[in-house]
Amino acid sequence: MPSLSALVFLGLAALTLGSAGFVAFSRNIIHSALALLGTFLGIAGLYVTLSADFLAATQVLVYVGGTLVLILFAVMLTSRIAEMKVSNPRGRPVVAFVLVTAVLLVLGRVATRTPWPAEARPAMPSTAKLGHAFLGEYLLPFELGSIVLLGAMIGAVVLARRAVRRAGEKE
Amino acid sequence: MLMAYASVAAFFLVAIGFLLGSLLFGRLLRPNNMYAGKVETYECGEAPVGPAWFNFNPRFYIIALVYIIFDVEIAFIYPVAAVFKRWVDQGSGLFALIEIFLFVAILMLGFVYVWAKGDLDWIRAIKGDPRGAQDVSSRSRAPAGQAAVADGGAES
Amino acid sequence: METRTFDNVASLAYFAPELGLIAAVLLLVVWDLASPARLKIAGLVVISLAALAWSGGMGAYFLAKDAGPHELFHGLLAFDRFSNLFRVIFAFVTGAIVLFSVPPRGPGVAPELRRDQGEFFTLILVLSLGMNLMAASRHLLLIYLSLELVSVMSFVLAGFKINDARSSEGALKYVIFGGVASGIMLYGMSWIFGITASMHLGECAARIAALTAQQGKVPEVVFVGTACMLAGFGYKISAAPFHMWTPDVYEGAPTPVTAFLSVGPKAAGFAVLVRFFSDALGAGSASPAVATPWPVLAGCLAMATMTIGNLSALGQENVKRMLAYSSIAHAGYMLLGFSVFSDAGVAAIAFYIVTYCFMNLGAFMVVMAVAEQSGGDETLSAFRGLGRRAPLVAAAMVVFLVSLTGLPPTAGFVGKFYLFSALLTAGGAWRWVLAIVGVVNSVISLFYYARVLRAMYLEKGERTEPVAVRPLLGATTCALAVPTLLLGVYWGPVYDFVASSLSMLR
Numbered sequence: 085m086p087s088l089s090a091l092v093f094l095g096l097a098a099l100t101l102g103s104a105g106f107v108a109f110s111r112n113i114i115h116s117a118l119a120l121l122g123t124f125l126g127i128a129g130l131y132v133t134l135s136a137d138f139l140a141a142t143q144v145l146v147y148v149g150g151t152l153v154l155i156l157f158a159v160m161l162t163s164r165i166a167e168m169k170v171s172n173p174r175g176r177p178v179v180a181f182v183l184v185t186a187v188l189l190v191l192g193r194v195a196t197r198t199p200w201p202a203e204a205r206p207a208m209p210s211t212a213k214l215g216h217a218f219l220g221e222y223l224l225p226f227e228l229g230s231i232v233l234l235g236a237m238i239g240a241v242v243l244a245r246r247a248v249r250r251a252g253e254k255e
Numbered sequence: 256m257l258m259a260y261a262s263v264a265a266f267f268l269v270a271i272g273f274l275l276g277s278l279l280f281g282r283l284l285r286p287n288n289m290y291a292g293k294v295e296t297y298e299c300g301e302a303p304v305g306p307a308w309f310n311f312n313p314r315f316y317i318i319a320l321v322y323i324i325f326d327v328e329i330a331f332i333y334p335v336a337a338v339f340k341r342w343v344d345q346g347s348g349l350f351a352l353i354e355i356f357l358f359v360a361i362l363m364l365g366f367v368y369v370w371a372k373g374d375l376d377w378i379r380a381i382k383g384d385p386r387g388a389q390d391v392s393s394r395s396r397a398p399a400g401q402a403a404v405a406d407g408g409a410e411s
Numbered sequence: 412m413e414t415r416t417f418d419n420v421a422s423l424a425y426f427a428p429e430l431g432l433i434a435a436v437l438l439l440v441v442w443d444l445a446s447p448a449r450l451k452i453a454g455l456v457v458i459s460l461a462a463l464a465w466s467g468g469m470g471a472y473f474l475a476k477d478a479g480p481h482e483l484f485h486g487l488l489a490f491d492r493f494s495n496l497f498r499v500i501f502a503f504v505t506g507a508i509v510l511f512s513v514p515p516r517g518p519g520v521a522p523e524l525r526r527d528q529g530e531f532f533t534l535i536l537v538l539s540l541g542m543n544l545m546a547a548s549r550h551l552l553l554i555y556l557s558l559e560l561v562s563v564m565s566f567v568l569a570g571f572k573i574n575d576a577r578s579s580e581g582a583l584k585y586v587i588f589g590g591v592a593s594g595i596m597l598y599g600m601s602w603i604f605g606i607t608a609s610m611h612l613g614e615c616a617a618r619i620a621a622l623t624a625q626q627g628k629v630p631e632v633v634f635v636g637t638a639c640m641l642a643g644f645g646y647k648i649s650a651a652p653f654h655m656w657t658p659d660v661y662e663g664a665p666t667p668v669t670a671f672l673s674v675g676p677k678a679a680g681f682a683v684l685v686r687f688f689s690d691a692l693g694a695g696s697a698s699p700a701v702a703t704p705w706p707v708l709a710g711c712l713a714m715a716t717m718t719i720g721n722l723s724a725l726g727q728e729n730v731k732r733m734l735a736y737s738s739i740a741h742a743g744y745m746l747l748g749f750s751v752f753s754d755a756g757v758a759a760i761a762f763y764i765v766t767y768c769f770m771n772l773g774a775f776m777v778v779m780a781v782a783e784q785s786g787g788d789e790t791l792s793a794f795r796g797l798g799r800r801a802p803l804v805a806a807a808m809v810v811f812l813v814s815l816t817g818l819p820p821t822a823g824f825v826g827k828f829y830l831f832s833a834l835l836t837a838g839g840a841w842r843w844v845l846a847i848v849g850v851v852n853s854v855i856s857l858f859y860y861a862r863v864l865r866a867m868y869l870e871k872g873e874r875t876e877p878v879a880v881r882p883l884l885g886a887t888t889c890a891l892a893v894p895t896l897l898l899g900v901y902w903g904p905v906y907d908f909v910a911s912s913l914s915m916l917r
Contacts (some may be wrong), residue, residue: 089316092264096556109758132260142390150323157316173370191635198632201608215338218331223419224484225556227354229331230361231433232560235537237324239567241374242530244320246573247313248374365442371444 100126422483428466433464443529467502496912497546512667546682551610582664592646599639614822647680661735670775709750716745758910759829766822773891795872807892
């Protein structure tokens with residue numbers, strides 16, 4: 085009988101991978117976008133099992149609440165997307181299958197044979213620890229984060245603005 | 256430790272179970288009498304026009320983009336806010352305040368940028384905003400008319 | 412001088428170049444919003460150049476004062492001669508690109524070219540900031556963050572052409588490849604972190620060295636982690652097999668952006684690659700008793716990159732696309748120097764980067780100057796008869812192309828000479844194989860560069876009237892051609908300066 089945490093992990097992994105498979109193989113892109121929800125939620129659950137509770141909450145807030153909506157918008161505002169029924173062309177599935185299997189075998193073998201340094205699981209409310217890190221040791225990445233966000237916002241808006249202009253000219 | 260999250264898992268299971276249960280229950284109870292008018296999309300009693308999956312206006316996209324940026328910002332600020340009081344108690348509150356202020360100020364500049372450039376205006380791209388008016392109108396008036404004609408032709 | 416680790420406040424003095432860049436980015440956004448239309452572009456250029464002069468000048472000042480080495484921000488960033496050298500290089504490259512991107516003025520110029528300039532310069536400066544951080548990062552988190560900073564800005568800049576399907580296509584491919592590459596890199600980092608329990612390169616190095624000594628070979632897990640991280644680094648330097656995005660992005664992006672991507676982020680990618688290998692893996696200082704897989708791995712990458720780049724460049728009609736493939740090939744040459752894992756190899760790479768900046772920026776600048784006068788035509792036909800129509804620009808192009816081929820008396824020759832000599836000094840059959848492949852590749856590259864030369868001087872175009880190159884472009888082109896030639900005949904001081912500036916924090 086596997087332990088409870090192993091069962092939880094297996095359930096979450098199944099949710100994540102199953103939804104990801106649906107995203108990849110669904111022939112309807114809107115269904116693909118919706119199936120991402122399962123992947124994001126599964127990953128949030130995995131974060132909880134890894135004692136990263138704040139990260140899990142952020143995952144739900146940012147990915148489920150924001151990114152998924154953005155992806156749906158992107159899908160919905162691409163013209164004639166509903167008529168596109170093509171998924172990825174399945175060229176050379178045999179080659180891909182062999183390659184992926186080989187990589188998986190190598191990774192699995194190395195991962196199971198490596199003496200990983202084991203550490204006690206950190207205590208869970210991790211928010212305060214993150215806060216101290218942001219203000220202290222990891223201040224630079226924290227502040228750089230705002231620069232990255234600023235640059236990304238300006239860049240994304242510049243590109244999106246053109247689509248708005250085009251749409252406006254059409255109207 | 257995981258047990259602390261058992262309530263979350265229970266919530267999920269109950270929510271999903273309730274949804275599936277009511278669907279199943281409905282299917283078992285209701286008479287099965289389908290006809291074309293009944294399975295049509297419900298639009299407040301009006302006959303639906305066109306498919307439900309149509310092109311959104313790209314303006315939605317900009318709003319969603321800006322929303323995500325500030326969503327991430329909140330995710331960053333939250334842990335800092337959670338420990339801010341302890342930093343004040345330690346006597347380094349000003350330091351923490353400056354750090355968080357810098358973070359927010361840089362992003363606020365981005366907000367000012369989007370606002371001042373008129374990307375949040377809903378009607379702007381049709382009329383051409385006043386500050387970019389020379390820029391946009393001198394070039395786009397004539398081609399816009401042609402484009403509209405061309406589009407109309409393509410659609411009809 | 413002993414190495415000191417500074418906390419956040421004490422680090423700021425050594426972080427001044429980047430602080431200047433950040434301030435300039437914020438100022439550019441404000442200026443873009445608030446400036447009068449007439450002065451807008453002039454102001455943007457002045458602010459950008461001032462910030463870059465500050466950043467490069469401070470880097471040069473630190474080098475001259477021989478400051479450091481220190482660890483900044485609790486060990487996240489390295490402050491050493493290596494990072495300062497790259498600060499100077501990046502400031503120079505970005506400055507050239509800023510001049511390069513000044514839009515043409517006057518009647519008959521499409522107004523699109525003058526649109527969104529504020530955003531353009533802002534993004535260029537953010538990119539420059541990211542490159543500085545890449546060269547200085549000593550922490551996996553910061554390596555990832557700065558790499559993403561550079562990548563995200565590059566994606567936007569690659570798609571900057573308005574209503575151009577090729578530009579959008581290139582940008583989209585760039586985003587998808589970039590996402591995959593950085594995902595794989597993160598995965599590799601998680602392996603390295605898993606085995607070393609630290610993200611700080613110095614601590615990683617200690618743990619990996621201990622494991623290596625214990626097992627008598629490089630642990631497999633480190634190999635897997637590093638191989639995955641190479642996906643991210645290889646993507647930035649466009650090494651095969653992560654080069655697929657390069658031709659489409661380079662062809663589709665606006666020419667200044669192409670020139671920037673082919674030089675700046677590539678040099679930054681090499682900087683972070685060299686630092687990671689010598690710092691975290693101790694690849695240069697490993698005891699010879701332990702056989703490391705790195706020389707063979709890097710050598711294979713180098714051969715594949717050179718060969719794919721050069722062979723694909725052979726049939727290209729579009730000069731910009733050809734230069735894209737040639738830039739892949741040049742990444743391969745630099746990987747040759749990398750595969751030696753010696754100080755001579757690193758010095759050769761750094762010197763090659765310096766020469767490559769001049770010749771590659773120059774070549775792209777000529778393409779832009781020519782395309783601007785022939786209605787956006789970037790194919791070989793636009794170059795026909797250029798020798799007569801614009802003698803000075805054509806002569807500069809000759810210098811750049813000869814230098815890119817690696818023939819004397821140009822900087823490219825000296826750069827390649829040091830690369831090959833580092834390779835052969837290290838000795839061994841494998842190095843000889845690499846060197847021979849490298850030489851054969853240089854010969855192949857002669858064919859496609861010579862096609863441009865032939866078009867410029869031996870073929871007659873449809874048009875014979877002189878080409879009116881913008882003075883700014885012409886002057887910058889000549890300013891780049893002079894050092895390309897000069898470094899080919901008198902390179903001693905520059906090489907010594909670069910070679911002495913490579914001491915790295917370990």
